[in-house]
Amino acid sequence: MIKVNDLKNGVVIEYDGKLMQIIEFMHVLQNKVAYVRVKMKDLRTGAVTETALKGSDSAFKRAFIDKKSMQYIYADGAAYVFMDQETYEQIEIPAERLEWEKNFLKEGMEVMVQFYGTEILNIVLPDKVSVVVTTEPAVAGNTKTNSLKDAFLESGFLVKVPMFIENGEEIIVSTLNGEYVSRAK
Missing domain, CATH: 2.40.50.140 (Nucleic acid-binding proteins)
Incomplete structure (x- = not known):
């Protein structure tokens, strides 16, 4: 069992019959009442929930993943x-x-x-992956600005890339937000 005051980021608990991973927590003292504000992610559905837990709330069962x-x-x-x-x-x-x-x-x-x-x-997933993109050629004169153009990953996912990226080129993409990171080496 884990007490409310011992919650930390990344800890997984059973909460209302769900497996919830702590994303953020903050100890709060308001009008002489202490509580913990918690943001949790349901590991089965991916839904994110925010709630306030009192220090006097019962302990939670820790789930080991x-x-x-x-x-x-x-x-x-x-x-x-x-x-x-x-x-x-x-x-x-x-x-x-x-x-x-x-x-x-x-x-x-x-x-x-x-x-x-x-x-x-x-x-x-790994934080970053190397993928080949399909994209249109850059328009002449646009290659010196910070302009972006559309590129599609092998899966069909749309990513914005700099104008200098060519069709069939391999790039690095963040799996956290789906954004272009750099050219693959």
């Missing part, structure tokens, strides 16, 4: 298939649970898969 490195193999339309490289065991994750992550997945990519017991929660 296991992470396993797995390789993305392929998508069959309804699910994405990952393989444990040690045991060669394969798991499927429904496509609707990976709406954001699917934009950056490439066959052969290693990701961390999060488990709670035998339940598969989600995947954790």
Whole structure:
């Protein structure tokens, strides 16, 4: 059990029957009443909730999340298939649970898969990935400004890139916000 005053960023607790990961917390003293303002993410649905917890609230059960490195193999339309490289065991994750992550997945990519017991929660992508883009050529005269143009990743995801990026070029993209970071080396 973990007490309200011991909550920290990244800790996962069972709250109202849900697995909630603490994203932010702040101890507050208002009118001589102390409480903790908490922002939590539901690991099953991805929904973010904010609430205030009193220090006198009961303790919460701490949930221990296991992470396993797995390789993305392929998508069959309804699910994405990952393989444990040690045991060669394969798991499927429904496509609707990976709406954001699917934009950056490439066959052969290693990701961390999060488990709670035998339940598969989600995947954790690397912070940055290298991808090939499809884009239109820059308009003459526009290459010296900070102008951006549209480029599409292999998955079809739209990214804004500098004008000097050419069609078929490999770039680095942040998986956290989907923004261009740099050219791949």
